[in-house]
Amino acid sequence: MKRKDLDQNLQIKEAGDNQQVENQPGASEPSSAPPPGQKERRFRQTDLPAHFIERRKHPRISTEPPPPAAPPRLEDYASIIGRPELDEIRFLARHLRSKTVKMVNSTAVGGGVAEILNRLIPLMNELEIPTKWEVITGGNDFYEVTKGFHNALHGGEYNLTKTIQEIFMSYNEQNRQRMEFVEDLFVIHDPQPAGLVRSKSDTRGRWIWRCHIDLSNPHPGVWDFLKPMVEQYDAAIFSAPAFTRQLSIPQYLFYPSIDPLSEKNKELEESYINKVCDDFGIDRSRPVITQISRFDRLKDPVGVIEAYKLVKKYVDCQLVLAGGGATDDPEGAVVLQEVMDAAGDDPDVIILNLPPWSALEINALQRASTIIVQKSLKEGFGLTVTEGLWKEKPVVAGAVGGIPTQVIHKLTGVLVHSVEGCAYQIRYLLTHPEFAVQLGKNGKEHAKENFLITVNLKRWLLLFQIMLGMARPSKTI
Amino acid sequence: MATAPSLPSTQPRWARSPFYFNSASHLLRIGKEKATNLQELLEAIRSCPDASIFQHTFQTLEEHHFIKEGFSNDFSHWAFAACNEVELAERLASLDIREFTSLAALRERLVHLIEAHLQKNPRAATKQAMEPFYLMAADLVVVPTPYVARNLEEFTDGLRKVSIHAIYYHFIDARLRLKLNNNDFSVWLEQELDLAQAADRMNRIDIYTSTLETVRRSILKVIEAEMNRA
Numbered sequence: 001m002k003r004k005d006l007d008q009n010l011q012i013k014e015a016g017d018n019q020q021v022e023n024q025p026g027a028s029e030p031s032s033a034p035p036p037g038q039k040e041r042r043f044r045q046t047d048l049p050a051h052f053i054e055r056r057k058h059p060r061i062s063t064e065p066p067p068p069a070a071p072p073r074l075e076d077y078a079s080i081i082g083r084p085e086l087d088e089i090r091f092l093a094r095h096l097r098s099k100t101v102k103m104v105n106s107t108a109v110g111g112g113v114a115e116i117l118n119r120l121i122p123l124m125n126e127l128e129i130p131t132k133w134e135v136i137t138g139g140n141d142f143y144e145v146t147k148g149f150h151n152a153l154h155g156g157e158y159n160l161t162k163t164i165q166e167i168f169m170s171y172n173e174q175n176r177q178r179m180e181f182v183e184d185l186f187v188i189h190d191p192q193p194a195g196l197v198r199s200k201s202d203t204r205g206r207w208i209w210r211c212h213i214d215l216s217n218p219h220p221g222v223w224d225f226l227k228p229m230v231e232q233y234d235a236a237i238f239s240a241p242a243f244t245r246q247l248s249i250p251q252y253l254f255y256p257s258i259d260p261l262s263e264k265n266k267e268l269e270e271s272y273i274n275k276v277c278d279d280f281g282i283d284r285s286r287p288v289i290t291q292i293s294r295f296d297r298l299k300d301p302v303g304v305i306e307a308y309k310l311v312k313k314y315v316d317c318q319l320v321l322a323g324g325g326a327t328d329d330p331e332g333a334v335v336l337q338e339v340m341d342a343a344g345d346d347p348d349v350i351i352l353n354l355p356p357w358s359a360l361e362i363n364a365l366q367r368a369s370t371i372i373v374q375k376s377l378k379e380g381f382g383l384t385v386t387e388g389l390w391k392e393k394p395v396v397a398g399a400v401g402g403i404p405t406q407v408i409h410k411l412t413g414v415l416v417h418s419v420e421g422c423a424y425q426i427r428y429l430l431t432h433p434e435f436a437v438q439l440g441k442n443g444k445e446h447a448k449e450n451f452l453i454t455v456n457l458k459r460w461l462l463l464f465q466i467m468l469g470m471a472r473p474s475k476t477i
Numbered sequence: 478m479a480t481a482p483s484l485p486s487t488q489p490r491w492a493r494s495p496f497y498f499n500s501a502s503h504l505l506r507i508g509k510e511k512a513t514n515l516q517e518l519l520e521a522i523r524s525c526p527d528a529s530i531f532q533h534t535f536q537t538l539e540e541h542h543f544i545k546e547g548f549s550n551d552f553s554h555w556a557f558a559a560c561n562e563v564e565l566a567e568r569l570a571s572l573d574i575r576e577f578t579s580l581a582a583l584r585e586r587l588v589h590l591i592e593a594h595l596q597k598n599p600r601a602a603t604k605q606a607m608e609p610f611y612l613m614a615a616d617l618v619v620v621p622t623p624y625v626a627r628n629l630e631e632f633t634d635g636l637r638k639v640s641i642h643a644i645y646y647h648f649i650d651a652r653l654r655l656k657l658n659n660n661d662f663s664v665w666l667e668q669e670l671d672l673a674q675a676a677d678r679m680n681r682i683d684i685y686t687s688t689l690e691t692v693r694r695s696i697l698k699v700i701e702a703e704m705n706r707a
Contacts (some may be wrong), residue, residue, distance in 0.1 A: 084640035088500055088620050159707030241507050253505035253613065404608050409558040411544055417607065445543035462504045462618055471618040 032176070034090070034241065041340060043347035048283070055281030056350055065357035072121050072261040074294055080260050081454050089454065093127035094460040095470050100183040101131040106192035108135045112256070113189050113212055115454075119259050122455050129464075134179060134195045136351055142171040146192045146266050149226075153191065160221040168225075169195055181205065185464055188233070197232045205465040209233040210254070214243040214380060214401070234467060239381050240402040245249035252463060255405065257382045257456040258390060263359035268367055276364035280352060287317040290369035292362055292387075294323045295335040295353070298378045300398070305342045305349060307375065310423035312348070315430045322352040322365055350405065366391050371429055371436070375422050376400055386451045389413065389443035394436040396425045412443040489628035490707065492669035496661075498624040498635045500643035501617050501650060503536060508612040512556040515560060516602040518552070519591045521612050523612040527615030534574050534583060535653060536615050539645040542689035547686060550574075551610075552587060559606040565594040566688060573685070574649075578656045619646070629670070629704050636697055641689045648692060662696060 043053060069149070078086050105113045125130040138146075145167050152158035172195030179196070181203045188196055189210045200207050209230055215223070215238070223245065230236060231247060237254045238244045244251055258265050277284050289308060293299035301321050308319040321339060321406065324332075336353060343349035354361060366372060372388030372395045379401030386406060388395045389439055395413035397403045407413035414429070416422040429436040465471035510525050512518035522530070533551035541548050548554060549570035557566035568590050577583040595602045622643060624635035637645075647661035655664065663676035682695045 082555060082640065084500075084622070084638060084643070085623070087500065088642070091620055091622075092502065159567075238507065241511075241613060242609070244507050246509065251507040253507050256545060281555065399608055408541070408548075408554065411541075411548055411554075415558070442544055446541075449543070458502060459504055460479060462502050462616070465618065 002344070009059065041343070041351075042345055044345040046347050048347055052281045052283055055279065056347055057281075059281065059350075059352055060279035061352075061354060062068055062358060062361065063355075065355075066341065066360065068264070069263060071119065072259070074123055074126050076261055077454050078339055081448065081452065085240060085454070087234065087296075089458050090127065092458065092465065093129060093443050096461060096464055096468075097128045099185065099464065099468065101129060101185045101187065101464070102181070102183040103131065103133045103189065104136060104179075104193045104196060105133075105189035106136050106138075108133075115187075116257070119262075119453055120460070121345075123453075124460070127461075129461075136171070136175040136196075137178075138171040138175075141167050149191055149222055150213065152222040153213055153215060153226075155217040156219065158219045158222055160219070160225060165225060173198075177467060182470055183300045185467060186308060191226055193444045194226055194229045197229055200232060206235075206245055207233045208235050208237060208463070208467065210237045211243070212256075213240060214240075215245050216242050218245070224476060235463070237463075240405055242401070252459075254456060254459050255402075255451050256383055256386070257451050257453045258383060258386050258452045264363050265387060266363070268360070268364055272360075273368050275363045277368050279361075280350060280365070282350060282365075282368060283318060284319060284368060287315065287370040288320060288368055289317055289371045289373055289426060290320040290322065290365055291373040291375065292366065292375065293376070295332045295339060296392065298376060299323075300375045300377050301335065301339045302342045303377075304373055304375050304423070305339065306419045307373075307422035307426060308349065310420065311426045312346075313431070314427055317370070317430065318348040318350060320350045320352065320365060320369070322350075322354055322362065324354050324358070363387075363391075369393055371396060373422065373426070374398065374403065375416065375419075379403055382406065382414050385413075386447055389447040389451070392440040392444040394429050394439040395443060396422055396429070398422075406446065408446070411439070412446040489630050490670060492627050492665070494669050496626040496632060496635070496640050496665045496669070498622045498626070498643055499646055500620045500622055500640055502620055502642065503539075503615040503617045505532070506614045507614060507643060508614055510612040512612075512706040513606055513609040514603050515556070515562065515565070515591060515595060515606075518555070518610055519588065520600075521610075522552075522584060522587050522591065525612050526614060527584075529612040530580045530584050530587070531653070532613050532615045534572070536617075537647070537651060538649055538684065539642065539689070542641055542645065544688070554608045555608075559608045559610070560601070560604065561607075562594065562598070562601055564598075564602075565591065568594065575652060575658060575684070578652065578658065580653070613660050617650070624653065629700055629707075633697055633699070633700050633704075636700070641693070644689050644696075648682075648696070672703060675699055 041057060044328060066182060074086065103117060103121065105117065107114050116426055121133050122132050145164050148158055172193065175193065176199050178198050181199045184205050186205050186207045187210055188194060194209060197207055231249055233249055235250045236247055237252045239254065239256050241253060260266065289302065291304050295301060304321065305319065311317060339351055343351060366387055372393045374385045374395065374397040376383055376398045377400065378380065381402035385395055385397050385403055389406060389412060395407055396416055397407050397413060399415040399417055404415060407415050409415045414425045416425055508529050510521035512521050519569060537551045550572065553569035554565050556562045556569055572586060574583065622639055624638055626632035626635050651661040652658065660682055663680045666672040666679065667676040679696055679699045682692055684692060687695065
């Protein structure tokens with residue numbers, strides 16, 4: 001949500017309403033009116049206490065980003081992953097001490113890659129593997145081209161002209177001339193700086209291309225343009241097997257990861273979770289089904305409401321749809337309105353359009369949930385699923401993108417393919433809590449084993465050792 | 478981590494050679510083969526590298542070590558969850574990797590089970606799966622740990638402290654490495670401490686109905702019983 005809109009929506013709080021939980025940043029303010037162009041919801045008569053109704057109409061949403069938290073140190077993860085696992089990470093790193101790494105991407109702030117590097121690089125440096133992060137620069141014409149490439153690599157239409165190819169290559173060349181390549185390992189993230197590999201022949205280091213995007217259905221022309229560059233690398237890394245292309249170089253699988261110590265995932269005091277529920281009018285005495293996602297049709301929020309309505313015939317419950325993107329993105333606003341229309345006058349459908357600094361609130365919402373849903377129709381890896389698994393919640397999710405990697409059907413969650421299937425699985429989990437608990441436990445272990453930043457760090461260390469010929473894969477196979 | 482009752486302070490019996498606890502870390506490589514139905518899976522299993530057979534049978538047990546029932550190998554799970562071929566899934570799940578000392582034999586058995594199922598159910602061969610199966614392989618890197626055992630007390634101490642990956646490495650992965658129906662722990666007990674019965678009891682711990690944490694506890698129980706007996 002834009003600050004201006006938020007400011008317009010602020011209302012002076014009543015005395016006694018402003019009890020902030022200790023150590024939790026950001027004041028919460030009730031908004032007096034929905035965002036411009038959005039109608040206030042009218043609820044049908046219900047025996048729900050008035051304060052729930054009031055908060056559902058006027059949720060108290062943080063107006064300011066919290067101050068940034070200090071990045072964790074490796075030792076902070078010991079209580080989460082265990083001492084032996086931490087020792088193994090340190091052991092793997094010991095052999096790489098003094099080996100130098102350069103990571104290059106296209107943006108220092110915003111976006112998933114920058115978020116990952118902000119967390120990963122301090123840990124590598126703490127392990128005494130000097131790791132530099134450099135960002136390529138370019139003019140608006142370059143970023144227009146790379147944005148076009150991004151959409152085209154996701155399958156969009158694109159007219160790849162000679163001029164476009166020249167713009168891409170000339171900015172890559174400028175950056176290549178500007179940068180020094182003296183390290184032992186070079187990790188180039190995503191297509192934007194892929195052309196830096198032309199420096200490979202001048203260096204003694206090994207070159208790795210880390211592709212964070214789904215290449216399963218790329219625009220053929222754009223991929224044909226990039227592929228010869230990619231194949232000059234020594235290895236490529238993808239986030240899911242489904243996202244790869246046939247390449248002549250080894251391809252490794254690095255799942256995206258979450259940081260269990262980040263605001264989004266760290267343990268929270270029960271009092272803070274209660275406060276957030278109170279701010280949003282969530283009744284913790286009844287089951288809460290939650291989907292966290294942008295207001296985007298591909299996340300199928302209306303399908304989630306339809307599934308909830310089928311469940312509600314049998315089990316009393318509440319649905320929380322929380323996400324962002326409905327204020328800055330015109331299509332998001334349209335989808336939000338569709339969601340409001342689908343929810344109608346049902347007061348137990350709680351719709352929250354949250355600002356981007358709501359990590360703590362989202363964490364609390366996930367922890368307060370009985371079931372986490374991610375009924376996407378198309379998905380990247382689906383880190384909201386990972387977050388749900390990590391919080392030991394039973395997850396009901398669409399079998400798309402990277403979700404089946406995370407949700408092993410009936411073992412770490414349940415996969416669904418339709419509204420009806422989604423409704424049935426939610427109903428089943430609500431009426432078989434012991435099964436739901438087992439799924440949650442398995443899901444947390446699955447996340448711990450595969451999708452935490454510490455596992456990702458270990459993967460990097462292993463790959464670096466293999467790339468530098470310091471470790472030979474076991475002779476077992 | 479498992480806890481155990483305090484141990485009797487008797488004179489320890491010294492092993493002829495110490496046991497060095499190792500662990501293994503693995504990195505997944507994405508293979509070239511992919512299956513969208515059972516016929517394609519059959520062809521992929523016939524042609525994929527040994528490393529992929531290893532990954533989807535042995536290695537997956539480590540990756541899913543926390544599941545104590547309903548999971549045996551990736552092929553079985555895919556036949557069940559993506560192809561809805563319950564009978565084949567059951568047969569594949571009943572494969573016990575402990576009986577195989579070569580990946581060639583394991584591959585042959587997988588091929589036989591799928592072929593037999595497709596002969597009986599020809600329509601299942603080309604029925605589209607809900608999600609594709611991607612064959613992968615793991616590069617395993619052995620990681621030494623600081624733990625060394627020269628007697629049973631040190632052995633239990635090491636067992637309690639190592640990661641679950643070390644339990645996997647010595648107890649499951651070892652079978653293929655040793656080319657024997659055995660594991661590193663049992664071999665050490667028998668060869669270095671002459672504890673053949675304890676070695677045998679340990680080797681019979683069921684890895685399919687236990688999590689690896691439970692396996693760790695079961696191993697400790699065998700050792701503690703041996704120490705109490707002594």
